[in-house]
Amino acid sequence: MGRTLAEKVWDDHVVRRAEGEPDLLYIDLHLLHEVTSPQAFDGLRLSDRQVRRLDLTIATEDHNTPTIDIDKPIADPVSRIQLETLRKNCADFGVRLHPLGDVEQGVVHVVGPQLGLTQPGTTVVCGDSHTSTHGAFGALAFGIGTSQVEHVLATQTLPLARPKTMAITVEGELPDTVTAKDLILAIIAKIGTGGGQGYILEYRGSAIEKLSMEARMTICNMSIEAGARAGMIAPDEITFDYLRGRDHAPRGAEWDAAVEYWKTLRTDDDAVFDAEVFIDAVELAPFVTWGTNPGQGAPLSANVPDPASYDDASERLAAEKALEYMGLSAGQPLRDIKVDTVFVGSCTNGRIEDLRNVAAIVEGRKVADGVRMLVVPGSVRVALQAVAEGLDKVFTAAGAEWRHAGCSMCLGMNPDQLAPGERSASTSNRNFEGRQGKGGRTHLVSPQVAAATAVLGHLASPADLSEAPATAGV
Amino acid sequence: MEAFTTHTGRAVPLRRGNVDTDQIIPAHWLKKVTRDGFEDGLFEAWRKDSSFILNQPERQGATVLVAGPDFGTGSSREHAVWALQNYGFKAVISSRFADIFRGNSLKNGLLTVVLEQKVVDALWELTEADPSAEITVDLEKRQVLATGITADFELDENARWRLLNGLDDISLTLQNEADIAAYEASRPAFKPRTIEA
Ligand code: SF4
Numbered sequence: 056m057g058r059t060l061a062e063k064v065w066d067d068h069v070v071r072r073a074e075g076e077p078d079l080l081y082i083d084l085h086l087l088h089e090v091t092s093p094q095a096f097d098g099l100r101l102s103d104r105q106v107r108r109l110d111l112t113i114a115t116e117d118h119n120t121p122t123i124d125i126d127k128p129i130a131d132p133v134s135r136i137q138l139e140t141l142r143k144n145c146a147d148f149g150v151r152l153h154p155l156g157d158v159e160q161g162v163v164h165v166v167g168p169q170l171g172l173t174q175p176g177t178t179v180v181c182g183d184s185h186t187s188t189h190g191a192f193g194a195l196a197f198g199i200g201t202s203q204v205e206h207v208l209a210t211q212t213l214p215l216a217r218p219k220t221m222a223i224t225v226e227g228e229l230p231d232t233v234t235a236k237d238l239i240l241a242i243i244a245k246i247g248t249g250g251g252q253g254y255i256l257e258y259r260g261s262a263i264e265k266l267s268m269e270a271r272m273t274i275c276n277m278s279i280e281a282g283a284r285a286g287m288i289a290p291d292e293i294t295f296d297y298l299r300g301r302d303h304a305p306r307g308a309e310w311d312a313a314v315e316y317w318k319t320l321r322t323d324d325d326a327v328f329d330a331e332v333f334i335d336a337v338e339l340a341p342f343v344t345w346g347t348n349p350g351q352g353a354p355l356s357a358n359v360p361d362p363a364s365y366d367d368a369s370e371r372l373a374a375e376k377a378l379e380y381m382g383l384s385a386g387q388p389l390r391d392i393k394v395d396t397v398f399v400g401s402c403t404n405g406r407i408e409d410l411r412n413v414a415a416i417v418e419g420r421k422v423a424d425g426v427r428m429l430v431v432p433g434s435v436r437v438a439l440q441a442v443a444e445g446l447d448k449v450f451t452a453a454g455a456e457w458r459h460a461g462c463s464m465c466l467g468m469n470p471d472q473l474a475p476g477e478r479s480a481s482t483s484n485r486n487f488e489g490r491q492g493k494g495g496r497t498h499l500v501s502p503q504v505a506a507a508t509a510v511l512g513h514l515a516s517p518a519d520l521s522e523a524p525a526t527a528g529v
Numbered sequence: 530m531e532a533f534t535t536h537t538g539r540a541v542p543l544r545r546g547n548v549d550t551d552q553i554i555p556a557h558w559l560k561k562v563t564r565d566g567f568e569d570g571l572f573e574a575w576r577k578d579s580s581f582i583l584n585q586p587e588r589q590g591a592t593v594l595v596a597g598p599d600f601g602t603g604s605s606r607e608h609a610v611w612a613l614q615n616y617g618f619k620a621v622i623s624s625r626f627a628d629i630f631r632g633n634s635l636k637n638g639l640l641t642v643v644l645e646q647k648v649v650d651a652l653w654e655l656t657e658a659d660p661s662a663e664i665t666v667d668l669e670k671r672q673v674l675a676t677g678i679t680a681d682f683e684l685d686e687n688a689r690w691r692l693l694n695g696l697d698d699i700s701l702t703l704q705n706e707a708d709i710a711a712y713e714a715s716r717p718a719f720k721p722r723t724i725e726a
Contacts, residue, residue, distance in 0.1 A: 070705070070708050070709055070712040071705050071708040075686055075687060076687050077687060079702060079705060079708070079709075081709070081712050081713075081716075083720055083721065084721060084723075090559045090560075090606075091559075091605070091606065091607065093562035093563075094562070094563065094564050094607075097562075097563075097564075102699070104699070109723075109724060110722040110723055110724050110725070111721075111722065111723060112723060113723040118556075118559075119560065131560075133557075133560040133561070134560055136560070136562060137560045137561075137562060140562045151723050151724050171721070172721045172723060173721075174720075174721055177720065177721065182605060182607075183604075183605060184603065184604050184605040184629060198605035198629055199605060199629070199632075200605055200606075200607035200610070200629060200632060200633035200636065201607040201608075201633075202607060202633065202636040202637065202698070203632070203633075203636070205699065206698055206699050206702065209699050209702075209703070210699060210702045210703060210709065211709065211713075212702055212709055214698065214701075214702060216685070218628075248547060248599065248602055249547075249598070249599045249602070249625060249627075252625070252627065252628060253628065279603075282599075282602065282627065282628070284628050284629060303721045303722070303723070304721075305719040305721075309718055309719040310719070312717065312718075312719050313717075313719035316717070316719075348547055348549070348602070369546040369597060369598060372546070373546055373547055376545075466551075466556045467556060467557075468556050468557060468559065468560065485549075485551070485603065485604075487549050487551040487552070487603060488551070488552060488574065489551060489552075489555060489574055490551055490556075493555075493574065
């Protein structure tokens with residue numbers, strides 16, 4: 056019987072398989088950042104262990120880094136200690152680190168792919184749940200906890216039970232107004248935040264095959280919000296084109312050997328998934344969340360749902376609690392919801408394509424009065440590219456703030472936070488209570504919806520911007 | 530890691546589903562660089578509300594958390610497990626756990642027990658009616674016991690063995706050094722490297 060993509064990559068990394076034990080899996084790439092690594096390095100020290108493969112390990116600073124005044128000392132002493140701890144740990148153990156101010160610094164899941172380190176058929180781990188992002192390349196990539204970070208540092212392997220596989224097939228053509236973010240939000244709303252639990256998702260079908268690498272990363276990024284640890288997309292010419300010539304992509308004969316292998320990384324026609332979900336691309340529309348988990352979403356044209364409409368008691372209760380927290384009432388049109396802040400950034404939507412999409416919409420327009428718009432590039436490289444294309448000027452001319460790279464308001468560990476009761480439209484991936492600041496209210500949206508929302512001051516799609524921009528070009 | 534064989538303690542019935550790790554321990558606590566001292570961050574936002582279950586005097590010293598479905602979703606932060614342990618919890622019972630949270634908890638010796646929702650409901654009713662009611666989580670028998678309730682739970686043999694013996698994963702893996710070295714010798718040359726080896 057044939058095998059799925061996930062099974063092929065898994066099998067190629069089994070170091071040891073024994074009856075009644077989890078497989079011992081080899082890890083090709085280990086990404087580190089300041090938040091989930093300090094206790095792991097401490098563990099190594101306590102047991103007098105070294106990092107086994109420095110050449111498969113790389114660190115960057117992202118969660119705590121400020122996005123303004125980055126040349127000044129970090130104001131929050133606790134954040135500063137965490138960054139200093141990472142610097143010390145990397146220096147002590149010899150790990151390659153891209154600290155604040157370095158040209159390769161950025162959100163860990165933006166940095167790996169842009170360096171060409173994330174490759175098809177590799178296993179990628181990081182102490183961060185959005186490691187699923189890297190699955191866009193046909194890599195098996197998943198988030199791990201700090202104990203596992205220590206385990207990988209010490210052994211370059213992880214004992215893991217093999218998950219089941221789920222195919223999410225999206226056929227047809229996505230309407231022009233629908234982005235990868237809308238698609239993944241719709242998928243999560245359909246299968247639920249626990250729907251992918253225990254599975255590796257494989258996104259496939261004609262709609263997926265047409266997507267750019269950046270769009271594929273947006274989708275795989277949010278696999279975790281459907282409960283799955285990993286999401287994958289089979290590599291193809293689009294993947295190879297993205298990788299060709301990148302710093303750490305193979306070259307010459309090695310490139311040819313790699314591509315030959317990468318081309319085998321497709322689910323066999325006779326392979327069987329443990330579960331399958333079908334989505335008709337044509338039926339999709341711009342999608343936003345109204346609640347406090349990423350599965351609580353609806354098309355932008357819909358109204359805030361009535362909790363009473365849920366048959367399931369725990370879903371009804373969750374919806375009631377969410378509406379209370381979000382300060383919304385049942386039946387209210389989603390389009391009427393006014394926001395205070397628009398956040399563009401994160402490992403979900405902080406790449407260059409996302410910034411281009413936002414710029415195209417705000418160009419020649421103004422951010423609505425009373426709305427704060429933050430544009431935070433996912434990495435320094437993304438920032439430099441945006442500046443080279445003049446996007447930063449488009450943002451500032453519109454009245455948005457153009458910031459330095461980092462996680463920023465995605466989780467508000469740095470000063471970029473919502474005030475209690477403040478409401479945001481955010482291109483990030485989590486709308487949990489307090490995620491963007493205590494009492495903050497988050498609506499997850501695509502970059503395009505974020506841009507239109509910034510201009511109109513309420514949740515909106517670009518189609519709602521009927522009037523032409525005030526000025527053409529910059 | 531401390532071994533887990535059996536534990537008996539009072540419970541905190543947490544009638545909430547989809548408790549994500551941002552609720553268990555908010556992000557600003559993640560700036561600490563140690564594994565201890567997270568107890569005050571546990572459910573920090575909810576604890577501001579004096580009516581929150583954890584704030585009730587009769588729940589002080591409880592060691593078993595009985596939570597709604599999909600406990601531990603969201604971020605992979607192991608701090609969520611440490612916070613529960615630092616606070617004093619030895620076991621968490623739910624009808625469904627998020628994968629990463631469950632893996633993290635078992636690695637740290639916090640037993641996550643999956644029981645059917647109707648058993649969870651029964652435990653909620655019991656411990657709400659009588660805050661002094663005790664729950665026993667017996668890992669040897671793979672059984673949860675409380676007044677009027679006996680429920681078997683599943684846990685794979687390997688995870689159970691490691692918990693019962695308090696075994697550290699890394700030492701176990703390093704016993705397979707020869708297999709790891711052999712695998713490394715066969716890795717293709719085109720695999721990425723972050724630095725020249
Ligand atoms: S951008 Fe957000 S989701 Fe991504 S790594 Fe940073 S905090 Fe996590």
